[in-house]
Amino acid sequence: xNTLGRHILAEIYGCNPQTLNDRELIxxxxxxxxxxxxxxxxxxAFHKFSPQGVSGVVVISESHLTIHTWPELGYAAVDxxxxxxxxxxxxxxxYLTEKFNAKHMTATEVKRGLFDQPVSVKASSL
Amino acid sequence: xNTLGRHILAEIYGCNPQTLNDRELIxxxxxxxxxxxxxxxxxxAFHKFSPQGVSGVVVISESHLTIHTWPELGYAAVDxxxxxxxxxxxxxxxYLTEKFNAKHMTATEVKRGLFDQPVSVKASSL
Numbered sequence: 384x385n386t387l388g389r390h391i392l393a394e395i396y397g398c399n400p401q402t403l404n405d406r407e408l409i410x411x412x413x414x415x416x417x418x419x420x421x422x423x424x425x426x427x428a429f430h431k432f433s434p435q436g437v438s439g440v441v442v443i444s445e446s447h448l449t450i451h452t453w454p455e456l457g458y459a460a461v462d463x464x465x466x467x468x469x470x471x472x473x474x475x476x477x478y479l480t481e482k483f484n485a486k487h488m489t490a491t492e493v494k495r496g497l498f499d500q501p502v503s504v505k506a507s508s509l
Numbered sequence: 510x511n512t513l514g515r516h517i518l519a520e521i522y523g524c525n526p527q528t529l530n531d532r533e534l535i536x537x538x539x540x541x542x543x544x545x546x547x548x549x550x551x552x553x554a555f556h557k558f559s560p561q562g563v564s565g566v567v568v569i570s571e572s573h574l575t576i577h578t579w580p581e582l583g584y585a586a587v588d589x590x591x592x593x594x595x596x597x598x599x600x601x602x603x604y605l606t607e608k609f610n611a612k613h614m615t616a617t618e619v620k621r622g623l624f625d626q627p628v629s630v631k632a633s634s635l
Contacts, residue, residue: 387579388586392516392619426554430568440566440573442556447564451572451592453513456628460514460621462588466577491619493518495586502582 387496388446388466391476395459397486403452403459406431410439412482417441417448420474422465445470450479459483464495513622514572514592517602521585523612529578529585532557536565538608543567543574546600548591571596576605585609590621 402408410429417424422443429439435455441448446464453459461479463472472492480488496502528534536555543550548569555565561581567574572590579585587605589598598618606614622628 387582387584388577390518390586392621394622425556425564426566428552428554428566428568430551432570438551438568438572440552440554440568440575442554442564442566444558446577446586447566447575449566449573449575449590451514451590453622453628456513456622456624458513458622458624460516460572460590462590464575464577464586464588493617495518496520496579496582496584498582498584502579 384497384499385502386494387502388464389472390462390464390493390495391472391490392493393461393463393476393488393490395461395480395483395485395488396457398457398459398483400454400457402483403457404435404437404454406437409437409450409452412479413439413441413448413450416475416478417443419478420472421470448475510623511626511628512620513628514590515598516588516590516619516621517598517616518619519587519589519602519614519616521587521606521609521611521614522583524583524585524609526580526583528609529583530561530563530580532563535563535576535578538605539565539567539574539576542601542604543569545604546598547596574601
């Protein structure tokens with residue numbers, strides 16, 4: 384089987400609560416993690432919740448990164464979905480875990496887009 | 510164990526290629542699928558690729574929906590991540606599958622944010 388993409392679902396525990404509640408900082412770390420992996424950033428959208436928590440996404444040419452944080456639990460749910468062989472989603476995931484001062488991370492990699500025939504991935508943009 | 514969220518990873522095959530290449534239509538269908546499930550839409554970001562394909566995300570109070578389309582393969586990779594018990598991610602997923610005239614869909618539901626203690630979910634916003 385041929386696959387179009389790799390998708391990491393990361394459960395990041397024991398993070399710094401102040402970091403997880405800082406929208407601007409989370410956005411910067413997420414964008415930097417994408418760049419660290421060599422991705423091309425296309426769109427960015429982040430939202431701060433009351434009383435706490437941040438949700439956001441970075442759309443990249445190679446797919447996306449998302450995050451949802453629960454500062455009160457020190458927990459962040461992170462997804463890194465990349466297409467093609469040029470970049471490694473684990474580079475972004477490991478960068479985030481380090482920046483959040485996480486005590487514990489569990490992650491699963493899921494293959495996305497399964498085809499019998501060979502598939503090519505285009506990452507060109509308008 | 511207590512969980513914060515439910516995350517559906519859907520592989521949608523045999524979709525209408527014209528639909529999958531129409532950024533505005535994809536954005537409308539994605540937003541409508543979130544509303545259909547009863548979610549509260551917070552941020553929207555979509556991007557059209559050349560020569561084809563659309564990527565986008567809908568950030569909702571309850572987490573997010575994302576999509577990446579390959580019109581040339583009739584394929585869309587869709588994620589629907591929801592927190593709390595108020596809305597059902599399958600409502601959005603089934604709505605999308607119908608709107609894309611999909612011939613075949615495989616999906617997996619993953620639990621996100623596992624804790625020993627009871628966890629409450631806040632969906633209030635600034």
